[in-house]
Amino acid sequence: MVIFDLQCTYNHIFEGWFSSSDDLKNQLEKGMLSCPICDDKKVYKIPTASRISRRSTSGDLKEGTSKALIYKKHQEFLREVHDHIEKNYEDVGANFADRALKMHQGEIAHKGIRGSATKDEVHELNKAGIETLPMPKKPPEKNEIN
Numbered sequence: 001m002v003i004f005d006l007q008c009t010y011n012h013i014f015e016g017w018f019s020s021s022d023d024l025k026n027q028l029e030k031g032m033l034s035c036p037i038c039d040d041k042k043v044y045k046i047p048t049a050s051r052i053s054r055r056s057t058s059g060d061l062k063e064g065t066s067k068a069l070i071y072k073k074h075q076e077f078l079r080e081v082h083d084h085i086e087k088n089y090e091d092v093g094a095n096f097a098d099r100a101l102k103m104h105q106g107e108i109a110h111k112g113i114r115g116s117a118t119k120d121e122v123h124e125l126n127k128a129g130i131e132t133l134p135m136p137k138k139p140p141e142k143n144e145i146n
Ligand SMILES: [Zn+2]
Pocket: 008, 009, 010, 011, 012, 035, 036, 037, 038, 039, 040
C-alpha cells in the first residue's frame, strides 16, 4: 500500500491509500476520486516529506528499488505538482503574504496564489489562520539533467 496526500480545489487535504502510484494515477485520470469532506471531484496529489519517506519503505517499492529510483520518482512527482500549481495559481512573487492577508480580510477577491514568503511572514499568516503550503523547488526538466 502507498499513502498519498490529496487535495481538492477547496484546499481540503486528505489521505488516500493505493496499491501503487500507477493505481493512484489511474483513479485520478478516471475521476474516481473525490474529496471526503466536500465531494469535489477535482482532487490532486500533493507532496509531503513524511509521506514520501513512508512511500520509500512501502511494499510498492520493496523490490529492486534503488535510492536513485525513489529520488527520480520524487522529482517527477514534484514536477507534476509544480505544473499544476503554475497552471492554476497566480504568481504574486514576494507579495504572497500581503495578498494572502488581504484576501483573508476580504479586501481583494479570493483566488489561488503562489509566491514566496519569509519565515516571519508565514508565521504571521498562520497566526491569522491562513494555511500555506511550503513547496520544494521545481526540479529541472528531464532534458536538463546531465
Ligand atoms: Zn474538499
